[in-house]
Amino acid sequence: MTEFSAIIQNVSRFVTLTKEEEQLFASLLRTQKVRKKQFIVQPEFVCQYRTYIATGALRSYFVGNDGQEYTIALAIDDWWISDFTSYINQEPATLFVEAVEHSTLIQISYQNEQTLYEKVPKFERFFRIHSQRGAAAIQKRMLWSISKTAEERYEELQKKYPQFLLRFPQYVIASYLGMTTQFLSRIRNRRIKE
Amino acid sequence: MTEFSAIIQNVSRFVTLTKEEEQLFASLLRTQKVRKKQFIVQPEFVCQYRTYIATGALRSYFVGNDGQEYTIALAIDDWWISDFTSYINQEPATLFVEAVEHSTLIQISYQNEQTLYEKVPKFERFFRIHSQRGAAAIQKRMLWSISKTAEERYEELQKKYPQFLLRFPQYVIASYLGMTTQFLSRIRNRRIKE
DNA sequence: CGAAAATTTGACATGACTCAACTGGAGTGG
DNA sequence: CCACTCCAGTTGAGTCATGTCAAATTTTCG
Numbered sequence: 012m013t014e015f016s017a018i019i020q021n022v023s024r025f026v027t028l029t030k031e032e033e034q035l036f037a038s039l040l041r042t043q044k045v046r047k048k049q050f051i052v053q054p055e056f057v058c059q060y061r062t063y064i065a066t067g068a069l070r071s072y073f074v075g076n077d078g079q080e081y082t083i084a085l086a087i088d089d090w091w092i093s094d095f096t097s098y099i100n101q102e103p104a105t106l107f108v109e110a111v112e113h114s115t116l117i118q119i120s121y122q123n124e125q126t127l128y129e130k131v132p133k134f135e136r137f138f139r140i141h142s143q144r145g146a147a148a149i150q151k152r153m154l155w156s157i158s159k160t161a162e163e164r165y166e167e168l169q170k171k172y173p174q175f176l177l178r179f180p181q182y183v184i185a186s187y188l189g190m191t192t193q194f195l196s197r198i199r200n201r202r203i204k205e
Numbered sequence: 206m207t208e209f210s211a212i213i214q215n216v217s218r219f220v221t222l223t224k225e226e227e228q229l230f231a232s233l234l235r236t237q238k239v240r241k242k243q244f245i246v247q248p249e250f251v252c253q254y255r256t257y258i259a260t261g262a263l264r265s266y267f268v269g270n271d272g273q274e275y276t277i278a279l280a281i282d283d284w285w286i287s288d289f290t291s292y293i294n295q296e297p298a299t300l301f302v303e304a305v306e307h308s309t310l311i312q313i314s315y316q317n318e319q320t321l322y323e324k325v326p327k328f329e330r331f332f333r334i335h336s337q338r339g340a341a342a343i344q345k346r347m348l349w350s351i352s353k354t355a356e357e358r359y360e361e362l363q364k365k366y367p368q369f370l371l372r373f374p375q376y377v378i379a380s381y382l383g384m385t386t387q388f389l390s391r392i393r394n395r396r397i398k399e
Numbered sequence: 400c401g402a403a404a405a406t407t408t409g410a411c412a413t414g415a416c417t418c419a420a421c422t423g424g425a426g427t428g429g
Numbered sequence: 430c431c432a433c434t435c436c437a438g439t440t441g442a443g444t445c446a447t448g449t450c451a452a453a454t455t456t457t458c459g
Contacts (some may be wrong), residue, residue: 075352083344096341099334132326139333140293146340147290150277153347157383158269161415181438189351194415196439355447375406388447390407 025140026133039123045110052108058097060118067114071106082187161190219334220327233317239304246302252291254312261308265300276381355384
């Protein structure tokens with residue numbers, strides 16, 4: 012049971028669960044350990060799970076026709092990650108989701124999620140709120156990626172999520188910020204000097 | 206009743222409603238007419254309604270510190286629009302939502318939406334699916350806005366939503382595509398010649 | 400019809416990218 | 430424990446996509 016206390020805590024931010032509901036929820040989850048560099052989602056395959064990170068760090072990214080990587084999301088302990096488009100519509104993924112550190116994940120399968128909705132409709136609410144917040148965050152990020160210069164984007168990331176700079180390598184940060192590693196390197200240099 | 210048949214149709218894509226539920230839903234809605242250039246949401250004010258467009262065209266946009274406009278969303282007949290972040294958290298908006306044409310809207314207030322969830326929990330499901338799809342769409346758009354050139358973005362819009370090019374003025378399209386009106390004008394010229 | 404708004408065009412500026420070479424750690428195997 | 434490789438990160442020079450500023454033209458609509 013204890014292995015799931017963190018995820019239950021996470022869900023409890025938005026809905027209140029009884030002990031029985033917690034147990035039912037836990038019975039529909041599975042724990043998964045992944046090693047650094049391992050993929051949990053790949054293009055062409057249907058994304059089977061919604062993933063909560065108990066400990067570790069992952070990122071999702073897209074590879075363009077030119078072979079360039081575009082990082083969509085960075086996620087660490089107590090965050091959720093997936094190719095949600097693929098998961099929700101149960102269609103082939105377009106993204107990679109890769110472990111950046113050795114990580115412990117808690118996952119729910121699409122089937123079990125449907126069961127959960129039937130048995131505990133409250134979860135519709137949780138995932139509604141969860142998606143709404145996700146959508147709001149993505150929107151903010153988009154806005155930010157088009158309205159700010161590369162240097163401002165770096166500054167804001169540093170201010171808002173300083174942990175990310177420590178846990179993700181520079182080329183990942185660069186692709187998350189929408190710039191080349193070379194350019195990120197120049198920015199950091201410029202900033203150190205001032 | 207007939208005035209709400211389109212929105213009920215829209216909801217019925219994802220959940221099945223009984224006649225009673227339809228009626229309850231309708232009783233919680235209001236119809237609103239707005240004229241071109243009118244705002245239904247403004248920064249500083251809390252967004253009161255989730256808005257469905259019966260007929261017309263609206264856009265949401267953000268104004269940066271430099272005074273530049275960034276269009277977040279374009280929406281026409283049978284689409285939903287709002288500053289969802291403001292609406293969901295009932296906090297002051299950061300966006301403008303403006304009618305681009307004279308439009309007829311159908312709105313549900315935050316309070317009534319809560320009532321709706323209590324009386325017809327199915328709506329949690331509808332709005333969950335709705336938000337998930339919204340999130341997926343925003344993500345796609347973001348991906349697209351960082352991985353494509355200005356000209357490719359224009360082409361794709363033309364291919365995917367040709368109606369938009371007819372119903373929204375060019376400066377709105379330009380700001381939606383993340384470029385200046387001047388540059389959009391050059392792109393169109395270039396394309397006409399080939 | 401006339402004024403204001405939207406669009407187009409031209410000349411020039413620049414932020415960010417590309418390519419290519421170099422540096423420095425972190426593993427790895429002998 | 431050294432030598433070797435390999436990848437991440439840095440640096441420099443040149444280029445290009447897109448922006449800026451300003452003026453000309455066209456469209457919209459009261």
